[in-house]
Amino acid sequence: MITTDKTGVSALIKHCLSYGMTHFVCSPGSRNAPIVIALDEHPDVRTIIIHDERSAGFYALGMAQQLQAPVGLVCTSGSAMLNYYPAVAEAYYQCVPLVVLSADRPEEWVNHGDGQTIVQKGVYQNHIQYEYTVPEFINDTGLTVFNSNVSNAFDAALVGWQGPIHFNIPLSEPLYNSLEVDYQPAELVEFGDLEEADLKLDEFSELWKSSERKMIICGQLERDDALNTNLAEIAKDTSVAVLVENTSNLTDGNFIQCIDRTLGSINENEIEQYRPEVIVTLGRAVVSKRIKKFLRESNLRSHWKIGFDFPEMDTYRALSNSIKVAPNTFVYRVLKQIGILNNSTFGNRWKQNDYLVQDKLVGYFDDIPYSDLSVFETVLDYLPENSLLHMGNSSVVRYCQLFDPIKSIHYFSNRGTSGIDGSLSTACGASVIVKDKYNVMITGDVSFFYDSNALWSNYLGENLRIILINNSGGGIFKIIEGPSRTHQLEKYFVTEQKTKAKDLCKAFGVKYFNATSIEGIEAQMDDFYNTEDKQGAKLIEIETPNGINDIVLKEFFKYLKIKR
Numbered sequence: 001m002i003t004t005d006k007t008g009v010s011a012l013i014k015h016c017l018s019y020g021m022t023h024f025v026c027s028p029g030s031r032n033a034p035i036v037i038a039l040d041e042h043p044d045v046r047t048i049i050i051h052d053e054r055s056a057g058f059y060a061l062g063m064a065q066q067l068q069a070p071v072g073l074v075c076t077s078g079s080a081m082l083n084y085y086p087a088v089a090e091a092y093y094q095c096v097p098l099v100v101l102s103a104d105r106p107e108e109w110v111n112h113g114d115g116q117t118i119v120q121k122g123v124y125q126n127h128i129q130y131e132y133t134v135p136e137f138i139n140d141t142g143l144t145v146f147n148s149n150v151s152n153a154f155d156a157a158l159v160g161w162q163g164p165i166h167f168n169i170p171l172s173e174p175l176y177n178s179l180e181v182d183y184q185p186a187e188l189v190e191f192g193d194l195e196e197a198d199l200k201l202d203e204f205s206e207l208w209k210s211s212e213r214k215m216i217i218c219g220q221l222e223r224d225d226a227l228n229t230n231l232a233e234i235a236k237d238t239s240v241a242v243l244v245e246n247t248s249n250l251t252d253g254n255f256i257q258c259i260d261r262t263l264g265s266i267n268e269n270e271i272e273q274y275r276p277e278v279i280v281t282l283g284r285a286v287v288s289k290r291i292k293k294f295l296r297e298s299n300l301r302s303h304w305k306i307g308f309d310f311p312e313m314d315t316y317r318a319l320s321n322s323i324k325v326a327p328n329t330f331v332y333r334v335l336k337q338i339g340i341l342n343n344s345t346f347g348n349r350w351k352q353n354d355y356l357v358q359d360k361l362v363g364y365f366d367d368i369p370y371s372d373l374s375v376f377e378t379v380l381d382y383l384p385e386n387s388l389l390h391m392g393n394s395s396v397v398r399y400c401q402l403f404d405p406i407k408s409i410h411y412f413s414n415r416g417t418s419g420i421d422g423s424l425s426t427a428c429g430a431s432v433i434v435k436d437k438y439n440v441m442i443t444g445d446v447s448f449f450y451d452s453n454a455l456w457s458n459y460l461g462e463n464l465r466i467i468l469i470n471n472s473g474g475g476i477f478k479i480i481e482g483p484s485r486t487h488q489l490e491k492y493f494v495t496e497q498k499t500k501a502k503d504l505c506k507a508f509g510v511k512y513f514n515a516t517s518i519e520g521i522e523a524q525m526d527d528f529y530n531t532e533d534k535q536g537a538k539l540i541e542i543e544t545p546n547g548i549n550d551i552v553l554k555e556f557f558k559y560l561k562i563k564r
Contacts, residue, residue: 001183002041004034008135013038017186019154021070022046025060027053029076032103033175052453053080057087058422060098062429070097070157077104078116086421091164092127093416095309097157098164106170120168129156129163136171159191160308197325205338207302212344214240215276218248219283220415227328237340241350245287246405247413259288261402262354265560277301282327285415287397306330356562370517371552372544378518379467382525384438390427392443393420420447425454431464438463445470449499455508460537468539471546472496501541513540
């Protein structure tokens, strides 16, 4: 087997493989030649090449999400690694183990006028779990220190509170030399069980039993059937309201599955009856700004945060305990042991409102004007079974929260930093890994064009479908509080644009569809989802009228109010 003559690089790749890291996203360059030689020549490594480093970072993020394993990012020296930063930050807040391998100039040439040279050490320090400068060459004297640092890095990436790590690799010329070595399959590292956290069972039991108004809120989670089953049992308790979002990947008839829709139906004179005393939070980011505001104003008695990541995060300004344990362990070991209390009708009150809203909305979308809202209702209804749905940020992910999740659909969205950059690239990366299912991306126009280099790729497959809702600007700013009251709304916030995707699709070899009505969408869905025509990735650009979208949505929330 051939590898680079830089023994520090080849030793690092060996460690990567032993931690289950077999996929790498590389971007072109010269200083990173020893890294790509070592990777490309190794029979157990799979690489893809994405030219745009910012897009490459999010490709790797999407791949790591689907693999549930670390994925490498390889770049040349200089500003290249800075372009990974948005994806690194997103991975940090989503707790995804991205591994950056950045080539660097030798340290003696940093800030001394050499080309493509910046201070690379410490660049990601606020948003990674570990950083280590890899020596160019390894000898017996330095091997113990090297092995210890690399092991510590992967432990930080993969155990408990997971997240991205950074290996900076200063390399001197010549860069392209190689040598012959014997092939040895990597021995996978086995992690020991994490030390059992103190679940504070007695304290929690006393609190839970003495509270009549209890709420469990689930943020972004990977699909977990055991957790779904156990939470569904808890949701039978009439004193417990279980709130989830589609990014929670949890579904049950007793869950409040559309938080904003249900919360928006409650009249002001009744709102106090829906405020909990105690909340338990599972998972990561919650999309709904309404529920955050509602709970921050609720004078909570106690908030128990469950999970390994960000243990001090006090989203609702009432954090009393942070238990570092897997969500299902807590639900099973604690809540299940307490049993069903039924010591109030608080949970039933939330569920009743949810059922009333569902009944009220029967037939509602048949009569509303053509708009973003009617388009979302239509395209979500056409999603193929067992698809992966990737939701763009801003208005897209919020609109999707207004519709009941589909049990067979797996939902994804970059809600770590909640930026618009990289949503499409993340979906493209996921489609590289999950080839036997549709990967459907719903995106707004600003987000799409901002990340359109995601299509500059040789890896777009038959399973990728992009639904571009083009309302000619940042429509989210007409929806959220604040911007619509300013004189700067249209120029600085909405930033109207008239770009269309047709020529971009032609340039990148993506099959293009266009629709300007519900009938136009429905007439093309069969062709859009057809894979037998072997036309590769497809995009449908749905143009909506930007002048009425916010009005239709505000009318929707007015209509939700339950009259008693």
